[in-house]
Amino acid sequence: MLVLLAVSTAVAVWEARPRPDWKLDGPHGAFPTAVAAEAPHRPEKTVATFPYLPMIYGGVALRAVPEADAITAADLRSGRVYWTFTRRRGHLVAASVDWKRGRLLTVWARADAEAGSTSVPLRVTTLDIRKGRVAWERTIDGSGPYPSTGFWEPRVRTAAVIPFSRAVVALDPGTGRTRWQVPDPCDHTAVLLTESTVVLHHQCHGDETVDGRDAATGRLLWSRTFASWWPGRDLARKLPVKVADLGRDRVVVWTVEREAVYDARTGSAIAERPAAGKPTDTVSRGDDLVFRDGVRYGTCYLRLARGARHGICANDEVSGRTLWTSPLPGRHDWPALNPSVAVADGRVYSLSSVHGGEFADRLTVNDARTGAVLARVPLSLPSQGDLYRLAGASDGVVAFMNDMVTSLPRKYPTVLLGDR
16 A cells, blocks of 8 residues: 555656646757858859748758747758757747857747737747757746837847846856846847847937946946937937947947947947048948948948949948948949848858849859958849848858748748859
8 A cells, every 4th residue: 555655646746747848859860061161152052942031050940930839950951850849838939049059049938919919927948959959948027918029139148138028137048047137118129249248229218228237247337328419319219329249349339320339348439430421431221231350341332433333341440441342243233222241251242233222133252351352143043033131141151031021922032052
């Protein structure tokens, strides 16, 4: 009787134990190898196409799309599934790659698409991409529901930072332990991480504010407001500032009229000037500006001996000095609409168009240090006539995203090109 009682008690305890609400199938086989160790030199070959925009890590394409109940890691060339993570309750609302640790941070919640809201608590699950296993999982409580439009992409670097439900929480990226959490009264808050600082960009109360907080403790280091950059304070919401990492613990803030560089630890101004003051300055088209190691790359308008031409420029962001300029291939080439510049592995990729900027006709690859043209590639993308944009470059491929798929679905919204 004692034996039966012990067994029945053990079974009851086993059945009552907390069980994960997810399932992980895989990994299957060896981890797929990347197309190449660096971004391509002359990307002419179609490596793969996808009906979604994947995150590329090594040789896998990660399908982590909003409102899905599963994430898939597949060989980006063969399509072979490496692993699948499925959640039984809740949907994916955000995801971000932790490049240093080789992990995928995912945020899950109950989302109401019709009401446009997301409910807390949130489940934060970090997956080891190569090993195909859960590294850690945490629950974040808060008040809700809250508008889904207020949820911005989480960031992972020295901390894993997640804005949600009028709060910002920072987790230890290795263990998931909560480091700090601060209230956030704003409807829209974007996160930027430098080497040691969490930079929060708020659009709140008719103003633009950028705060710097210590990544380890959350202590407020500095705060700056930017409504004064426009003559009328009421225009602040219509012309928001943009913030980017400049490297070496610095951030750059810019609008169509002004730009400034700040020390990310102290908030002190390193440089400030009117934007686009010279003909060869990079045009502030917002998403067309890319910052790497103190240099700003983007589209520009060049005054040449034989007339003006559109081109690509590289400027030292602190001094404002133009480092190099490179005209687009033909006199009638325009920068393609949508984001048309990407930088990776010492190369600058830019899309140009002979159709007034509407379609992507050519891809130019420049040396990021000297501006020398490494390749000019005529593009032959599926669904010619659609609005393709550059969605990034890494691991041997350049990604092109079809921006028309939201209203007019296409079979090949994302195309990856690589070297022949």
